[in-house]
Structure formats: C-alpha cells, structure tokens
Amino acid sequence: MPTDRPNAVELVEAVREFLSDHVAPNVEGQLAFHTRVAINALAIVERTMAQGDEMDAAELGRLKDLLKQDGDLQALNGELARAIRAGEMDDRRETLLAHLRQTAEDKIALANPRYLTKRG
C-alpha cells in the first residue's frame, strides 16, 4: 500500500493515545464510558495489525488439516460449521476441539487478552 509514515498502525496508536490522554480525563458519565469502549476498540485493531496475519495463517493451516480440503478461511470455516452440524466431525473430536480452543484463544488474545489470565 502506498503510504509514507505515519503508517496505519502509528495513526491508530496516535488516536488511541489522544482519546486516552486528552479526552477520557475530561469527560464523565456515559461519555467517559463510551470513550473507554472506543479506546479498547482501537487497542483491538492494534493487536490485530500486529498478530492477526500470523493467527490467520495458523488457523488456515489447521482447517486444511482438519477438513482435508483447500480453500480460504471464510470458505473453510463455513464448511467446518456445516460439518459439525451434520455430525461429520464426530470421529475427530479431539483434533476438532484442539482447533476450536486454539482459535477461540487467539480471538481473545486480540479482543481482551486479560481474559486469559486468571484474574481479569
């Protein structure tokens, strides 16, 4: 993508810092709450930019192994959901669950990493 610095990561970081350092301390009530929500949303975007590609590649690799087919993430996730509903994965529960658990853990590592520690 054609850009000079600041790159997209740096821009999102700057907006998050602005909300956090200059907006949040000066608002209260519902607006303060929504400002925190917005800061968290931007932090999710930053973590996704840093780790998302690697997680996607790993998930795609697991899906191909599990389903023994080729395709992109969206197609294979659709196929997996269909196969689970049809009972076609019942003979591979252990590998299926390992995949689902890893995928959910990655989602949380992006969305709310504190949730993975005992006390959040």
Added chain:
Amino acid sequence: MSKHKSEIETANLAAVLDDRVAEVYGPGTEIDGLVRLSGGASRETWSFDALPPGRARRPLILKRDPLDEKAPGPLTEGEVQLGLDRWTEGRLMQLAGEVGVPVPDVPFFLHADDRTSAGFVMQRLEGEALGRRILREDEFAAARPKLAFQCGQAAARFHSIPRDRLPPLPYLPVAEALDYNRDVVDSFDQPHAGFEYAFHWLRERLELAGDRVGLVHGDYRNGNLLVDGTGLAGVLDWELGHLGNPLNDLGWICIRAWRYGYYDKSVGGFGEVSDLLDGYEAGGGERVSLDSLHFWEVFGCMRWGVICMTLAFTHLTGKERSVEKVSIGRRAAEGEYDLLQLVD
C-alpha cells in the same frame, strides 16, 4: 429529545402518578421528587416518593416501556423478542414475593394511555445492584459468603410456583431454545464453528437438561441482584421470565461473564457451587446433579456469546449505530472460549 418535550413527558407522568397514588394510598396523597434514572433505550425507570398525608413517605420506582415503543422487529433483535410486557413482569415479582423470594413489593400498575406507556411501580429498596461493586466493596464483605446459598434458595422458591398461578408466558423448552439460538446465529450469515459445536454437544445431551417445566427468571445473575450488607435483598429484572427448564437459571448465574474477574468464585464471583445447590435444596428444590448444572453452564456460555453477537449486529445492520454495541460483539469470543473449556 428537546428539553421542552422531556418536560411535557415528565409533567404528564407526574399527573398520572398523582392520580394513581391517591387511589392506592388514599385521598390527598401526592408524589415528590420524580426523576428519571436510567437512560436505557429499552425500558425507562423513574424514582419518586408517594406522600400519604400523616403517614411515612413511600420510596418507589416506576419501570415503564419507552413512550416511542417500536413494533417488534425481525429475528436479529434476538432475545429482545422474548421480553415480557411490564404488567406480566410486575405480576411475576408479586408471585415471587408471595413464595418468599426477596423482591421489591409491587403496589400498583400503570395502563398505557395518552399520557404514559404501560408500567409497574415497585418499592425502592436500599442496596447495591452493580455486580462489580458487590464483589469489591467492604460494605458487602459479610454478605458475599451468604449470597450463593441465598440465590439457590430464592431460585428454588420461584421455580416452584405452580404453573396454574402463573400469567401467560412464552414457553421455551431446551430443544426450542437451542433451535432459537441457532436460527439467530444463522441470521448473521457468519458460520461459527465454536457455537456450532456447542449446539451439537448440547443436543447430544438433552436428557441432562432435565424435564421439569416451570418459571425461569431468564436473567438470574450477579447484576440483577440487589444486595445489602446482610445479603440478598431483592431479585430484579424479571422481563425475560418464561416457562422452561428452571435449571437454566442455575447455570446462567455460574457463567464466567458475571464473575467480574473473581474467577475462582463460580457463582457470580461471590460463591461456590456447593452453596448454590445446598441453598436450592433448602428452598425446596431437588438435588441438582453436577452434570445437569454443567449442561446449563455450557448452554449459558453459548447464550451469552449469541447475545453479544446479536448486540453487535444491531449496529452492523444499521438498526442502532453504537460503539458500545459493536464492541460487545468481540465479547462473543469469551462465551465461546469458556464453553470450549467446559465441553469434551
């Protein structure tokens, strides 16, 4: 809303309440201190006192429908579709009170007319309903160890209300509840292997759900419990009440979403499962097996995840643009993660 419009609405409501308190508490009774509490879009709550001449003031809360209540929407509104009308909600609180559940008294109701929407009025009790504060503040230190038992006891009591005493309620047995959640997920057109596994796992074990049918509170959790320094002071928010398997409530109160970081306390972040189940028996309920409770916890995690997705899609479909709603969508992964730790 313009200031003018909100003043007219408040004046209209004050006039209705003045009429009603005079009917309920006797001629000459007036209201005092009418103020809107929640800014919630789905329901309005108002605080006021009734002043009967020569007697003590009655601290009260009105819960009513929003004045511009829209017609029921499509499926993507999810659980909102299960919501009860305010008269039924208030009636459930009265019935719960009659069987010994701590609830605010419900002294009267409002009809919808040209001045107000329908609502019910309840006693304004002292106490705290914010889950996080209940778990953290010193003033509830003596209450916390008692809450799991008290919650079990209270649930057993309202679960035992005979069906012929209940008002007409939606009937949602477990198989239909699973179909319902699956249809909600399907409506988002975003295949979801994690929740699909939950539907599959639960469907294989339907016998664990139990076959009793009774009043389910529907949102029985830390956050809808009023707590004071001595323990459980009131069970609130009955608007998702329905007929179904009562054990649903016991699984729901145990899911991690209501522990607010106090993860080692399975029941609402304040107590132990053994206390919850002992309380359930002490309140007249059956001995609940850990397998059944486990089933309903998995169900609860799934349901919480689907609710999170539903809120996000309220934003994504343009129905109500909200940074809060769309962000909650990412919490669906917490329900997914939790249920995947619980299943085999």
